[in-house]
Amino acid sequence: MPVRSTPASSALTVQDGLEIMGSTVKKLVHEIKELDHHGISYEVPLPKIVVVGDQSAGKSSLIEAISEIKVPRDTSTCTRCPLQINLVDGGEKWSCVVSLLKNYDFDRNPDTNTPRSPLHPWYLKAASTKVHLTQVERKEDLERVIRQAQYLTLNPDINPSLSAAQFAHLPTTGRMQEFSPNVVCLEITAPGLPNLSFHDLPGVFNQSAKGGKETVELVDRLVCEYIRQENTLILLAVPMESDAENSKASGLLNEIEGANARCIGVLTKPDCLQSADNGDAWRRVLEGVDFPQGHGYFAVKQPDRAALIGGITHDQARILEEQFFASASWTNRFPGFQDRLGTRNLQQALATKLAALIIGCLPRIIQQVQVAVNNIDEELRDLPDPPANALQVVTNILAHFDQTFRQRIDGEKQPNDLSTAWKDIKKTFKQDIISVQRPTLLVNTVGAPQELSRPVKNEYPTNPKSSPLKKPKTHTEVINLDSDTEQEAPVTPSPAKKRKFTLEYAPSSNALKTVFRLDEIRRTLDEFCSSGLPDIVEPKAVDNLILSTLENWHVPTSRLVNALENVLRSALQRTLEETAREWKTTLLFSEIMRISQQVFLRVHVGHLRDMSAPRALRLERTKPITEDTKTMSRYIQEETEHFQNARFKALSETYFDKLDTMTGKETSPHDRERKRQSDREGLKAKIGPDPYDREVRVMAQIRGYYQIASMRFVDNIRQMVEAELFAKFRDGLHNDLQDGLKVHGADCHDYCAKLLDDDPVRTQRRQELKQRKASLEDASCRLKALLDGSRYDTPQSSLEL
Template sequence: MADVLQSEQHRSTTPNGFRHSHSSSRGHSTEQHAGAQNTVDSIELLGSGVKELVRAIDSLVDLGIPSQVLPLPQIVVVGDQSAGKSSLIEAISEIKVPRSTGTCTRCPLQIRTKSSDEGSALWTCKVSLHKKYGYYGDVPVNVSADKPPMYPWVENQFGTIVEFTTVHNKRELEEVLKRAQDAILNPAQDHVQYARASNGRPEPTQLEFSPNVVVLEISGPGLPNLSFVDLPGVINQTEDGTKPYLVKLVKNLAREYVKPKESLVLLACSMESDLANSSASKLVRNMNAERRAVGVLTKPDRMPQGDSLALWNAVLNGEKFPLEHGYYVTKQPSQLDLDRAIDHTEARISERAFFQSQEPWARSFSGFRHRFGTFSLQQALSQKLTDQIRASLPQIRTQVQRKIEDIDNELRYLPEPPTINAQSIVIGTLSDFANIMQKLVEGAQPYHDLRQTWRHHCQTFRDVIISLRPTLIRKTDAETAAAARAPRPQPKFTGTPTKREHGEAVMIESDSDREMSVAPEPTPSKRPRMMANAEPATPRTPQKRRPVKANDLATRFKLEDIRKVLDDFSASDIGDVDPKAVDYLILKTLEHWDAPMRTFLDDTEKVLRVHVRRALDEVFRQWKTTDLYKESYRIIDTFLTTHMQSQRQDVAERALRLERFKPITLNIEILERNRVEELEVFQTARYEARANAWVDEQDVRTGKGTSLQDRHRKIATEQVRKEIGPDPYQREVEVMAKVRGYYNVASNGFVDHICKSLQAELFESFRTDIRGGLMEGLSVVDDADAHANCVRLLAEDPAREVHRQALKKEKEKLMDAQKVIDSLDLKYRQVDGVNGVSNGVV
């Protein structure tokens, strides 16, 4: 023990806060000592750099830059429940953390230690609560998969930092940490009552675990410059066997901290448990974090008797459960030692004596002696964290530079408010906006998006109106009844079955509501969305509700209904068609034009507002907090609203009224051409329907079925045409052809009229009138107070100046941090030169 004490007395503290021995064991050569001293000098230089970088990182943290934006290296301590993590944290940080039976750590504990350069500096610990998550009540046992990762905690957009208390006596810290953790686990309570509480019997907490963090910022002479997080031990079940979602919460919490590639993972594994069953080890490996993990085997004195030394030898050798940085072994005080209040120095002496005298550590595992003890672990963590910081420097530098550039860009649009040339600035800004609006409505590059989007809406409007054209049901009621009487025996069919009925021949359709249409119905992927506001038919059941299609609103005529209309309107005794009947049928087909028309106008207004606002934000960006922006936006909004209202009432509604007043066209040639084309389509379809009905009647008489092939061949013969004779609904078919022919002409003219008016009046007004409207509305010209108005419009918003100054201060801190990073980079290069190392990381 005397040798141990003497060895401890010869240890000193390096500038980075970690103790190491200046002398080696007996028998070391002078060359070895020189090499060790050279390494010490390197560690001192690196340690100084780490200290400066920690300060730089602290300044960045003070700016509120989130860790997702700026990668900040830190040590993350993970392990299973009761793996000895708390003791390990105490050994590294030289503080006392809360202890209890079972789970001690119930929320993340972040510890930042840094050495103070002031000679008279005292040990100080600043405790704060970082509340990034809000608690939203308890949840049932079965939690659905789409819950947030930390459920029942939900991440807030902006976190809050609560100053809890400051401690100057190490002995008080354990109790303070207990109360800070209680404050985190009781979100419904005021934290002040916990900060002021005195020692006493602990009360039950509202919650078992929390993702919110207790942060310790410890400073003092000789402390290591470290940042590490102690996480709750990974559990597989809760203490009472209920609330299994807490198991998921704790594992997700560990994943969140292990995931960043800048994190150095300290994996604590108890030697009294089977390493293969470690949930924490499995979590680290599942996240592919082995390459940045340091293993720590704890509780070596509790290794079960009879455990295979070969297994643990393989672990230390990296042959089993390998980690990139290998395993270290530490021996922390027993409960008996803790009860007698053993201090940190005594604990380290006892630990060293254990590894020097106890088997298998003293002889069987002597080859791993450099990995035994807390001092060895501390030195390794210091060097590895240094390496981790060094590897992260390029990204940190890039992120800092990017943030500086963002601030410069923002400051560029926050100039000082002008007073002398205010009028010329306002007029110039309004002219710039008018020029962009001119390019927008003309579709000039790079402002062509408005015209492209609007043309798409125009085409959609046209497609919907055309899809609403009237349709004619294929068969009359009598023909449908005849088809229904025909038997449907299985026809003989040779060849490959169709895809519709595998193994069966497909019969000809005889649906009574099958329609005859000129063009095929649009495919679902290209169906216009203009009828989104139309009222669908009442569904039979909610499960069978189907979306409304444009052609669902198209007028469907039955031949019997057309005949009734013609007879009702006709005063002739010889069956002549009254033109009023045709007009009536035509106007019936225009009943649903208002819905797509209004939707088109709404879409036009929306797309125009988006691009106008985008142009306004682009030109007025540097004046966005002034009255110039606010009043200009109000004038433009009123301008657009007024012109759109005119288009709706004076143009669109009027055009619809004219169309519905009476069918009128002077384009007789086009009308006749459409009538002839539609008549040919209808007559062909009518013959097919009547011929199929006749074949069905024949099948009824003979009791046989006609195959599709024979049916098509029979229908094409002149014999069948003679048998079925003239179409008794020829008059009605001719009228329907005229109705649809007129619809084709009128629908195209209607769409063209609406689109032309929008382009020639609405869009043109933005090209020619917007500049004058802004000038007049803002009173910046031809007014006795024009100059004063311009000064007022550009007047500074008080909050704008506050924001500008805050940006300048933020930039200054970032530039200071950048200087520290560059200085640290230089020091690393000097270390490489001293040790003859070539490293291209930085």
């Protein structure tokens, strides 16, 4: 891109810029307009002119005078969305391109729990979109087209991407919303136009025709959104037909720090000036004594309604305006303000001030353009061109993917998201099986067998092989003295926010626990007993009671498999994004994901879910089996002592209660415990033998075997995962991926090239980014040339995408 610097070129000052403004203002305005289309204004507010004023302040006439077009006029509000007008001096004839710039979406279902957008019910989009609507070749057609474009943005349910024919048939009236913050853009090109770009905003007002405050406040907030931007030159229309203090728009400027310093006041409707007193007040305004603005005031005179209806031209209106301000009635009352009177003086001042504002902002704008270029480079790194050696690239990606996932499974170097998640899963599973579901006994039954049913766990989906002990879930419990005081504390998984994966596997509730009653154990033992001798315990009865405690093991087992599948899927996804991120939009990326997740993961986790784990459950539930008699005997002895102590305490409590009733004296808990400790054997002799001693010993056998079986089952499931499932991922996934991607086939080169070939979306996005980068770099060179006072020859590529 050719840049020719002048000798001894130094940084361009504002004064230098003003001297060469005649040749550079067009370029300055053009560059800012194009940067706005590239979204730079979201990062740095680009220099612009905004026109504000009250309703009926003559703002529409002012816009028409500056832009030499006709805008919609109504008896009430006519401007219901921002109107961006870009004036370009050039071409052979007048033309206007009309577009819709959508920076906001309409919130149809607002969430009351989230903060409202400043322009509620409209909210800022993540990225703006510009939609071309039509091109107008005749000035007389523009007013109708503006109304149609405004209709389109006031009805957000209509898709703005319309054909020329569809747009031509849009109505010019009717609206779903009263106002919209989206912008109707007019690109007007004609010989001799001032090079200006400005925004016409809806006029502010005090009350809505429908009486609602929401509409009034929305327009106020919309106007404030524009005028608070630091690089904005504000054009304030103030009618001379009333007192200056009545201007609500002027009041909004006073509320925003620094707004008045960036403001040019424009006095409209000077022909409506009523009295000499008012003339003195307005002279003080022009002099900057009252209601001062940073750039002072101008006065303009626009044609009256009769002249407009008569078809007065722009040139005729300017001649009449000059005659009005040259009349004695004006010069006698307002002498010395000739350079601030008339639309042409205002146009020249606006062009000069806008150019000076742009030059002052150029360093920051150039810096932000470079930031945008860097962001494009970052995105392009994720969208590389297809490589020449596709087979080698695919092979390297698979090797990297396999190595990275192996490290995740093994956790050799350091704990990672997968290894940490699996550690929590198996820890919670162990707690569920060994602790949470460990059977317990209600030891409060002290007399003859009672007709009480055992409280059965909640109705989780259970094994079809149900226990014969299951009874209706109704009971009248007197004392719930659960002997399971030695339960482990619940395991709390590590907080999900501190790891890459969310572990959706919390410990089960005690609803899965099997709770026995002594009278029910007795009833079961009696039902199974075929001997005529008393207190005989049939082994089948004990087996049946033991197996009933394993009934809900499938619940935590299923939860373990589901949680494991989720973390493996997340690990595969994250590994793929880490190792093949730049190929995310290619067939290679989607095929690796499909083979690893939908094929390999589903098959092997499905085998664990449907085959291995059910087989381990079936073996445990078929028959109680163990050859570890030594450990079994130790557990039974420990559990017997545990339950006998609990029964002794329950029986002694009953004994003390009866004693207190007979003697009329109360034995304190401290005395009761002291007597149990000091005179245990004597107290036992007074109480007598436990009528449920047989049942207590059976319960000890149930618990003793449960400890062996639960630890064995937990170890088996862990072996199935770590010694089988993880081994398949470690040793078999890479081969399956190679087979699925045909890296060893006869047509491997062609197929791998197809895997890495871009899809249309990827190709189009890369082209768009490259074009946008070239445009921004082009603009940056031109802006630097303007800043340095150099000349820049615009290349043929221009700035157009």
